[in-house]
Amino acid sequence: MDWLFKFPQVSPEALLAIKRGIDGSLKALTRLYGQSIENSFYPLQRILTFFENVMTGAPWPLIILVLAGIAWFASHKGSVVAGVVGTLIAIGLLGLWHDAMLTISLVFAATIFSIGIGIPLGIMMNRLERFGGVLKTLLDVMQTMPPFVYLIPVVMLLGIGRVPGFIAVVIYAIPPIIRLTDLGIRLVDKEVLEAADAYGCSRSQKLWKVQFPLAMPTIMAGINQTIMMALGMVVIASMIGVQGLGLNVLQAIANQYFTQGIFNGFAIVGIAIIFDRISQAYGQRLQKHRGGAA
Template sequence: MDWLFKFPQLDPEFLLAVKRGIDGALKALTRGYGQSIEDFFYPLLRVLIFFENTISNAPWPLVVLALAAIAWFAARRWAVVAAVVGTLIAIGLLGLWQDAMKTISLVFTSTIFAIAIGMPLGILMNRYKRVGGVMQTLLDVMQTMPPFVYLIPVVMLLGIGRVPGFIAVVIYAIPPIIRLTDLGIRLVDKEVLEAADAYGCSRSQKLWKVQIPLAMPTIMAGINQTIMMALGMVVIASMIGVQGLGLNVLQAIANQYFTQGIFNGFAIVGIAIIFDRISQAYGHRLQKHRGAAHD
């Protein structure tokens, strides 16, 4: 009766051989093409260093003013601007300004790359149903995979540092922008599309002049979620050498520094609030403009 309580499995020797084969192939790839892989990603490293140095070395009043201006452009509300400025000042007073700027630079660059990759994939997913079905399954896997798992292949291929951490953050954060780009295009009113066809719009004109503008509120919701997931991955990425607030949190856990963990956690939450309020406010503005255009 043991078969009722012990689930049957493949031969352990076979499973071990498969695991060793896959791990060995990755290690052989790293040994054989490690330098070529590093050279391929070197331009990306330079981009990351450029953004980090630009934001970290900028005068703090200029950074506060720039983010306040972005908040005003996105929300047109002084309450949002005051919240952004107040949060930045609080982060600075806690002595976390430099680490916060490193975190912001990573989230900023990760979001740019996620949008640049995710929006075309979302359009592709919408246009081609078979591709969309495959991508839907892949996105389900990406969103349910434990985030720590993303660190394993990038560390095996690239070691530790900015680039592997950045790649892990982008992979983890990209699914929402892909899904919501596809969803936003699908939610465009069919009557509007029929009117575009009646005016003789080509497929590309209909996409870029009708569907994408009308889908922007939904796409902005995807960008908002991408930013939040990137921030959530920052702490985990600190395990492979990504500097910033996440590394401080990791050190606080390792050394049981409660206050350090709380302060840095507050700073991460503050940055999340800044990005969330700005992106949500801009999305709401687009939604109002869309409603006014329909009226």
């Protein structure tokens, strides 16, 4: 009766052989093509370096002015602008300006790449039924997989550094924008689509001139979630050499530096609030505009 209480499993020798075979194949792949794979990502390295140089090399008053202008454009609210300016000044006074700019540059670059990849995939997910089914399953796996797992294949292929960390951040942060792009297009009223058909709109015209503009508030919600997930992954990506506030938090945990961890955590929360308020305010403006147009 022991078999009822002890689950049968593959023999340890066979399991070890399988593991060794898989690990050996991956190591052989990295030995043969590792340099070629790294070279193929050199343009991405240059892009990330450019973003970092812009954010860290620009005068701090200019950075605050630009972000305050973006906040005003998105919200048209003085309270949002004051919150952005106050948070940035507080981060600077704590001596975390440089690290905060490194984090913002990585999150900004990851968000741009996620939008550029996620919105087309969301449209394809909506348009192509079979592709959408496969992509939905893949997204389910991606959103339930522990964040640390994303680091394993990236590190094995590319080592440690900003590029592997960036790729892990994008992979982790991209599912919301894909899902909500698809959802936003699906939520467009059928009456509006029927009216577009009555006016003789082609399928592409109906997508870009009717469905996509009406889906923008939902897409903005996806962008908001993508930004938040990218910020959360930045701390984990510091384990593979991504510099910025996340690395400071990791060092504080390793060395039990309480104040360093609290201050850097405050800075990360502040940046998250800035991005969240700006993206939410812009999404609400789009929603009001949509309601007024309706």
